Amino acid sequence: MKTHRLTKLTALTLIFAVCAMFALPGFASAAAETAINTEELFTDRDLSQTADLTDAVYYTVTDGQDIHITAEGVYVLTGTAADVTVYVEAEDTAKVQLVLDGVSITNADFPCIYATGADKVFVTVSGDSTLAVTGAFTSDGDTNTDGVIFSRADLTLNGTASLTVSSTDNGVVCKDDLKITGGTYDITAASKAFEANDSIRIADGVFTVSAGTDGFHAENDEDDTKGYICIEGGSFTITAGDDAIHAVSVVQIDGGAMDITASEGIEATYIQLNDGVISITASDDGINAAQKSSAYRATVEINGGDITVAMGAGDTDGIDSNGDIVVNGGTVNVTGNSTFDCDGSAQYNGGTIIVNGQQVDSIPNQMMGGMGGRGSRGGWGW
Secondary structure: OOOOOOOHHHHHHHHHHHHHHHOOOOOOOOOOOOOOOOOOOOOHHHHOOOOOOOOOEEEEOEOOEOEEEOOOEEEEEEEEEEOOOEEEEOOOOOEEEEEEEEEEEEEOOOOOEEEEEOOEEEEEEEEOEEEEEOOOOOOEOOEOOOEEEEEOOEEEEEEOOEEEEEEOOEEEEEOOEEEEOOOEEEEEEOOOOEEEOOEEEEOOOEEEEEEOOOOEEEOOOOOOOOOEEEEOOOEEEEEEEEEEEEEOOEEEEOOOEEEEEEEEEEEEOEEEEOOOEEEEEEOOEEEEEOOOOOOOOOEEEEOOOEEEEEEOOOOOEEEEEOOEEEEOOOEEEEEOOOOEEEOOOEEEOOOEEEEOOEEEOOOOEOOOOOOOOOOEEOOOOO
16 A cells, blocks of 8 residues: 655645635735736726717806706816706716816805716816815715715716815715726815725826825725725825725725825725835824725735835834735835734745835734734745
């Protein structure tokens, strides 16, 4: 009778196979896949920065006169007015494109753009435009209409010009998927600058954001596999009273340049940083993987990019995870009293880590959660 011995290589192969079979959230290797499939995030029309004006309908806004759009099509808005709401009330199969061609609307207590019905709404900025709500928002029946742009349908923002939004509550609110693929945005909001239920997807754009709470916020109360944020590019200057970027499930950053000043820089259950230049100055946690979604294990995974985190004094953490921290590549430069803190494993597989000006060869885990990781380079960390 032959005796079969399991070699170390075979054992490792089996472990990887089992992990792949069950697609364990939070499991990462040096050849990690992206957390979000980016192949179908945007359509060609999402990515087109100009509208086809062949059959467009033109409106000049006038004080106190609302505009009601009930059919699919392209609608160009111009002029300056107060107390005007552009309603989109089309069928749920309709695609409606609003082209802001140098329009300025100031309302006292209700959204400037309010989409109650459509399959998808495009807001395309072709001329520098301004939207503002200056007083306390009023509700629409049971709907808390708390954004200057408020959409119940999927919403895409794009264009070649700038949009300035000022709000006593939220800036842009979308109850489905919010996509931004171009344009320049200057958002000042007492609460959240951008808020969506299902996802926020950003391909490009220039963003200057000042938010009383969160800069970008994605959260779905009914399905915690949703409520994610994916950023592929763009330039961001974010000042936020709470989180600059907050998602319940996943934050994935594949590119772009970010300058963040906030209480917390990035917060989600699963945070995956694949590329980009990210600078965070925070007074609480710089990057925080908190267990907010049951669909993922709390994890900070860094595969690439140039990431700088500078922490304030006191009980603060540069990179904090309720689960694991995995560094596979990129450059991570953290300054603070507590630079890394995880309750699970700390895996250092590649890249460069600089702690308080000194390059290190392991993750200096504070292990405030009790379990702690091994902090080893290339090790399993459990």
